[in-house]
Amino acid sequence: MKLSDEELNKLITHTRKVVEEELEPLQPEIEQTNVFPEEFFDICRKNGFFGLTVPEEYGGKGLNVEQFFPVLEQICRGPGGMRMNLHHANGLDWRIMYEHGSKKLRDKWMPKLANADLYINFALTEPDCGSGADIRSTAVKKGGKWVINGEKTLISHTDIANGTYVIAVTDENKRKKGGLTAFFVETDLPGFNVEPMPHMMGCRGAGHAYLHLKDVEVDEDHVLGNVGDGLDIFMDALALSRASIGVSCLGLSQRFLELAIARAKDRVTFGKPLVKRQAIQQMIADMGTQVYALRSILWDTARQFDRGENIEMKSSMCKLHGIDTVRTVSDSCLEIFGGIGYFEDNPYGPVERMYRDARALWFEEGPRTVQRLTAARPLIENGGNIE
Ligand SMILES: Cc1cc2nc3c(=O)[nH]c(=O)nc-3n(C[C@H](O)[C@H](O)[C@H](O)COP(=O)(O)OP(=O)(O)OC[C@H]3O[C@@H](n4cnc5c(N)ncnc54)[C@H](O)[C@@H]3O)c2cc1C
Numbered sequence: 001m002k003l004s005d006e007e008l009n010k011l012i013t014h015t016r017k018v019v020e021e022e023l024e025p026l027q028p029e030i031e032q033t034n035v036f037p038e039e040f041f042d043i044c045r046k047n048g049f050f051g052l053t054v055p056e057e058y059g060g061k062g063l064n065v066e067q068f069f070p071v072l073e074q075i076c077r078g079p080g081g082m083r084m085n086l087h088h089a090n091g092l093d094w095r096i097m098y099e100h101g102s103k104k105l106r107d108k109w110m111p112k113l114a115n116a117d118l119y120i121n122f123a124l125t126e127p128d129c130g131s132g133a134d135i136r137s138t139a140v141k142k143g144g145k146w147v148i149n150g151e152k153t154l155i156s157h158t159d160i161a162n163g164t165y166v167i168a169v170t171d172e173n174k175r176k177k178g179g180l181t182a183f184f185v186e187t188d189l190p191g192f193n194v195e196p197m198p199h200m201m202g203c204r205g206a207g208h209a210y211l212h213l214k215d216v217e218v219d220e221d222h223v224l225g226n227v228g229d230g231l232d233i234f235m236d237a238l239a240l241s242r243a244s245i246g247v248s249c250l251g252l253s254q255r256f257l258e259l260a261i262a263r264a265k266d267r268v269t270f271g272k273p274l275v276k277r278q279a280i281q282q283m284i285a286d287m288g289t290q291v292y293a294l295r296s297i298l299w300d301t302a303r304q305f306d307r308g309e310n311i312e313m314k315s316s317m318c319k320l321h322g323i324d325t326v327r328t329v330s331d332s333c334l335e336i337f338g339g340i341g342y343f344e345d346n347p348y349g350p351v352e353r354m355y356r357d358a359r360a361l362w363f364e365e366g367p368r369t370v371q372r373l374t375a376a377r378p379l380i381e382n383g384g385n386i387e
Helices: 005-033 038-046 065-076 080-089 092-100 103-113 230-266 278-306 312-342 351-362 368-381
Strands: 120-123 138-142 145-155 163-169 180-186 192-196 209-219
Touching (some): 005 038, 005 065, 065 080, 065 230, 065 278, 080 092, 080 230, 080 351, 092 103, 120 145, 180 209, 278 312
Parallel strands (some): 120 163
Antiparallel strands (some): 138 163, 163 180
């Protein structure tokens, strides 16, 4: 669905209000329990947050990416665990099923995703190898079934997921060239075990765990795409997801900037508010410039995706620039805040929690080294052309 400018602005304003007034107040308790209360799901369902991008035929709003990103930005101003959940629900979760699931799987799962009546997560990372062609999990065909064995780590939303996308080696001799296959695995199958991980630094409530798969049997129609397509399917899905991580950096950075200005206006030292000092103004100008540049490349990448073009290079650039932005903007914000920014509660906003939440963004959807490789490859091939 393409919203009019007026409808989109209304949705953006409404989302911001719900995040500030209804979701944010839930977070202090989640910081302690590390679990989302049922209210989180109720609020998000009532406002259609799980299905912002899910196609209308499956009960979602069907926003294209150009319209979704400014809405996601508002969500990303809020608590990191919630942002992670809604980023997944509106990205990897339904897209992989929609684009690569068998008819049987799609018919069962797609109608339930827009409302989070069913939830799917994504299991790529493993404990003893690099993410991608290096993975160790295996799937072997026995009779009419695929038998999957392996270990996954750092997997989000394992406490609520009913299904998982799993990638495994199906032909050891090929690996990068068609030796990896993507599967859909229901989490209640025999041999599928979830072992919760310790509390994270930030993004509390996002239910991280190790997954142990021991002789898990799935039917042939649980192969996503074709046998051997797994790496392409996973990497393709990550392309848009990396740009969404850029939006997560943007939402937080914009809020850090606003909080820093609010504090600098109030805080008086040596007879003048901080905001009147040139040193502080220069920091604010640099923060704003980075935020503006990040928003611009994100919106450009979104339009390119909606036109059906390949965004692999640009989405990695978005993530790289996103991390640089949120790192320098959050540092400057805390510097401007002075000592009170280091404490959990202050009257301006949760800068201490936001700082912890932000650090997950370095790793989600791959670290900086991987983003640089992905961005460098086409740049080198095209002699530096960034169209
Ligand atoms: C909050 C959070 C949520 C996550 N959710 C999920 C999820 O839902 N599903 C999922 O599959 N994964 C998830 N992950 C895992 C995440 O994708 C990985 O942490 C990330 O890809 C980095 O892999 P790693 O942790 O194994 O680090 P490593 O691969 O051990 O890398 C450690 C460091 O070494 C560098 N490095 C690694 N290899 C090379 C190389 N060849 N050359 C140069 N430098 C290198 C990396 O850049 C990094 O700085 C999550 C992680 C976090 C923190």
